[in-house]
Amino acid sequence: MKNRVSNGVMNMRRDTDVLLDEKRIFKPSVETVERAHVKNWETELEKGKDFKKYWAEKAEQFEWFQQWDEVLDESNKPFYKWFVNGKINLTYNAVDRWLDTDKRNQVAILYTNERGHERKITYYELYREVNKLANAFKNLGVKKGDRVSMYLPMCPELLISMLACARIGAIHSVVYSGLSVGAFVERINDAKAKVLLTADGTFRRGKVIDLKKISDEAILQCPSVETVVVVKHTGTPIEISELSGREIFYERLIEGEPAECEPEPMDSEDPLFILYTSGSTGKPKGVLHTTAGYMVGVATTTKYIFDIHNDDLWWCTGDIGWITGHSYAIYGPLLLGTTTLIYEGAPDYPDPGVWWSIIEKYGVTKFYTAPTAIRHLMRFGSKYTRLYNLSSLRILGTVGEPINPEAWMWFYKNIGKEKAPIMDTWWQTETGMHLISPLPSAPLKPGSATMAFPGIDADIVDEDGKSVPLGKGGYLVIKNPWPSMFRTLYKDEQRFQDVYWDQIPGVYKAGDMARKDEDGYFWIQGRSDDVLKIAGHRVGTAEVESAFVSHPAVAEAAVIGKADPVKGQVIKAFLILKEGYQLKTKLIEDLKKHVRYELGPVAVLGEIEQVETLPKTRSGKIMRRVLRARENGEDVGDTSTLEE
Numbered sequence: 001m002k003n004r005v006s007n008g009v010m011n012m013r014r015d016t017d018v019l020l021d022e023k024r025i026f027k028p029s030v031e032t033v034e035r036a037h038v039k040n041w042e043t044e045l046e047k048g049k050d051f052k053k054y055w056a057e058k059a060e061q062f063e064w065f066q067q068w069d070e071v072l073d074e075s076n077k078p079f080y081k082w083f084v085n086g087k088i089n090l091t092y093n094a095v096d097r098w099l100d101t102d103k104r105n106q107v108a109i110l111y112t113n114e115r116g117h118e119r120k121i122t123y124y125e126l127y128r129e130v131n132k133l134a135n136a137f138k139n140l141g142v143k144k145g146d147r148v149s150m151y152l153p154m155c156p157e158l159l160i161s162m163l164a165c166a167r168i169g170a171i172h173s174v175v176y177s178g179l180s181v182g183a184f185v186e187r188i189n190d191a192k193a194k195v196l197l198t199a200d201g202t203f204r205r206g207k208v209i210d211l212k213k214i215s216d217e218a219i220l221q222c223p224s225v226e227t228v229v230v231v232k233h234t235g236t237p238i239e240i241s242e243l244s245g246r247e248i249f250y251e252r253l254i255e256g257e258p259a260e261c262e263p264e265p266m267d268s269e270d271p272l273f274i275l276y277t278s279g280s281t282g283k284p285k286g287v288l289h290t291t292a293g294y295m296v297g298v299a300t301t302t303k304y305i306f307d308i309h310n311d312d313l314w315w316c317t318g319d320i321g322w323i324t325g326h327s328y329a330i331y332g333p334l335l336l337g338t339t340t341l342i343y344e345g346a347p348d349y350p351d352p353g354v355w356w357s358i359i360e361k362y363g364v365t366k367f368y369t370a371p372t373a374i375r376h377l378m379r380f381g382s383k384y385t386r387l388y389n390l391s392s393l394r395i396l397g398t399v400g401e402p403i404n405p406e407a408w409m410w411f412y413k414n415i416g417k418e419k420a421p422i423m424d425t426w427w428q429t430e431t432g433m434h435l436i437s438p439l440p441s442a443p444l445k446p447g448s449a450t451m452a453f454p455g456i457d458a459d460i461v462d463e464d465g466k467s468v469p470l471g472k473g474g475y476l477v478i479k480n481p482w483p484s485m486f487r488t489l490y491k492d493e494q495r496f497q498d499v500y501w502d503q504i505p506g507v508y509k510a511g512d513m514a515r516k517d518e519d520g521y522f523w524i525q526g527r528s529d530d531v532l533k534i535a536g537h538r539v540g541t542a543e544v545e546s547a548f549v550s551h552p553a554v555a556e557a558a559v560i561g562k563a564d565p566v567k568g569q570v571i572k573a574f575l576i577l578k579e580g581y582q583l584k585t586k587l588i589e590d591l592k593k594h595v596r597y598e599l600g601p602v603a604v605l606g607e608i609e610q611v612e613t614l615p616k617t618r619s620g621k622i623m624r625r626v627l628r629a630r631e632n633g634e635d636v637g638d639t640s641t642l643e644e
């Protein structure tokens, strides 16, 4: 039997009936367990049952300006408050705190790129850089609560500017540099950013992509932006005379600024950042995270799941424009005083051995990446992995979509050499931190994210919120609050309540389908809503449809996910064209260019098909379910509400 609730991808790659028969179990090595902070997974899960006590203990790892009075305020659900009345500053804890320790001159950020350039920034240097920029922000009139946006490549200035915001209480809102004009304008205008940081470009597959050109075009439609700060990153020459009145070079901006800036004592619940992500409707969701709880959640999960010690070299390949980069390329590692490696470039340029060469060169110990990248690189077998010494690796991790057992096994054998366990971490932009994941001392099954993290109560339920029996599919929900949960959708409390909390009363509805096997292990199947996962990136079908419809040739559009062996899913579009248009090669090219312009390269178009009608409900909603079923050659199911 096939699973029909899913949206395409797992029908081909991830038939969970087969997966639940996965009997291979991989136990951790003695060395892994001996080193681990958590030597016994089960005991830790037991401790987490008293979740308030558990998180309160974890919060004590930080330096607080003022201790909290209450761990959790549940009086106004789902608007939870954590560490009530505490005062804390993230940058102080991620940077200043290490200056009086032997980490002072240790590398905090190790930046490298596809051209082999390298920059190493110690904690002390980072402290100075962050403070200079924080002072410069203040001079620009940025105050606590103001929004600052970044449209930057993976470069040290991106991390520095986020930390500078956190130091003075400004709210950062990073726009992924792979998004294009339409998506950019929508996000910056929703956040009403006062300052924007951008760069002359980013290195990608031997070329320089001109980010400033995209930003110049977009910014014309963003009236809230008073100042644009331009980072000279790639060395593409830009003269001062080319800057407009509201633009200034980064280096000029921080020139002469003092390297000391008092950290703002932030309330635990003061906003830290907004990060936009795709939902079921066209409008992206501004996921809002606050300060203290977020810090506690990301630091604890980084430390326990990736077992961080003083001698680690940490590499998360996730882009900082997404939540993975926020939580695990910057905040988690720096809050633990470890070294974080930031790489700018593609995984297969100049050749598909580039990542493995970096692991060898720097002696990376913990490596966190996405299934799509693994599937892409595994096509080269062991041709490239054999060339490098990967013995420094102790723990591996994956994130962003379900990992198929074949990719898991390839990663385990070829990269981890059967000694580095794989942490398959399930979580979301909204959750801020990992919620379902093994710890290094856990027995692993390829393709399963195993169990909920200590302190997290995850379950699989039916539409009424009743737990389903083991082995049955259902909605993945979280039944208790956790510290790094998002607090709302920016300026849209109603949608926050409707989408996540009201559909199945009393619990957080994640928007994923999943199953649990007889050992209680979770097997995530994929999204239950109209959100696609393309190479691990969230892309809303409605966003793609409105991009199509904004093209003069298109009357109506419907978009579904089509399974793809490397990217997981790509877009399949059904279009009704306006009179006089035919879907010829030229128009297809034009449509692809148009969607790319609106949304950026994240929206990978697989196929476009011209149709005469689209299946709709009587109220006019497109039934994507019907299109998916037809595309996958499945039973269309209940169509009683179908108009035609």
Ligand code: WTA
Binding pocket: 277, 322, 323, 324, 398, 399, 400, 401, 402, 403, 424, 425, 426, 427, 428, 429, 430, 449, 510, 511, 512, 524, 526, 527, 533, 536, 537, 538
């Ligand atoms: C999917 C990424 C299976 C899931 C951190 C979720 C996963 C969505 C996994 C969130 C995993 C993430 N196994 N599916 N280990 N991790 N997902 O907000 O569908 O970009 O709802 O956050 O990614 O995507 P987001």
